[in-house]
Amino acid sequence: MEVPWNIIERLHTHTATSLVLSMLLGVWSAQAVEMNTGKIPFLEALNGTTVLIPCTYASCIGIENLYFNWHFNDNGTMIKIAEGLIPDDGIFPEDLKVYRERVDYVGVPELHNVSLLIWNITFDDQGEYHCFGRNPKEKGRNHSAMFTLIVVEELKVIDNTLTIIIASVVGGGIAALMTFMLIKNFIIYVLQEMEERKNKECLVSSSGNDNTGNSISGKSSKADSKPTPKKK
Structure with a gap:
């Protein structure tokens, strides 16, 4: 039984469309905004000191009105610490709000940085800090990263x-x-x-032995060559 040509053509068209969509989706997901809290996303700090909670963002196609916020995980309850809106790369956030005492926003727009500084930390500041970002330029795609702060009474001696x-x-x-x-x-x-x-x-010894032998043989030959005296 032969399959009609129009059905085969539709199958080919559907397959090609699916392949193109898959490629586009893969490229799109690779371009999604990414939040990053560093290669070592945790810190052990001494009680009473000042610490930096780092976070940077990145996007392959750039940002537009990037919304970001910070949350602190307080025994399962997410408490908002700070939030803001970055209109474009290199621009300081608009509507920046910090909701917690002893916390300052120290982000650097040119470095895509949205970090926080916590002064005079206490044991209540210990826990997980979540950095969240959503980029409308990427159809509202979002991403979050976590940083863990450990507060100790004294640092361990290694x-x-x-x-x-x-x-x-x-x-x-x-x-x-x-x-x-x-x-x-x-x-x-x-x-x-x-x-x-x-x-x-x-070598020296061998040379001396040769000379001595030659001298003795020479004397013998001379002695032998003397004429025999005539008898009277």
Whole structure:
């Protein structure tokens, strides 16, 4: 049974359309706004100090009226800390609001930065901070990133004993190896010198023996060549 040509043509058209849509959706998702709280999204800080809670945004097609906010996770309840609207790249946020004491907005527009600064932190400030962004230029696509703050009474002292031991062992091994190589090269040098001196002495001795033999044989020949005295 043959399939009608118009059905085959419709199938081809549908497949091509699906492929194009998939490619467009893939490109679109790759261009979505992205919020980032750094390669190490956590910090352990001393009680009473001032800390920076970092966050930056990025978009492949740029931003337009980017809305961002910060939330703090208070035992499962999300409490809004700050929010604002960035009209375009490099412009300071409009309608910027900070809802929490001891918190300042320190974002830098040129660096796509929307970070916060918390003064005189306490144990109540410990927890998760969520940085959220929504870009209308990308059909309202949004993204969020989390940063964890850990507040401690005193910073831990790192025990470097094992590191020092390992470094000492490695350093001692390298030093021993270098010493061995120096001694080995010195011994080889001494042996070579002794061998050369021995060879020279053998050459001198051999030359002296040859001259002595020649002298003795010469005297004998002369003695033999003397005429025999005549008898009277």
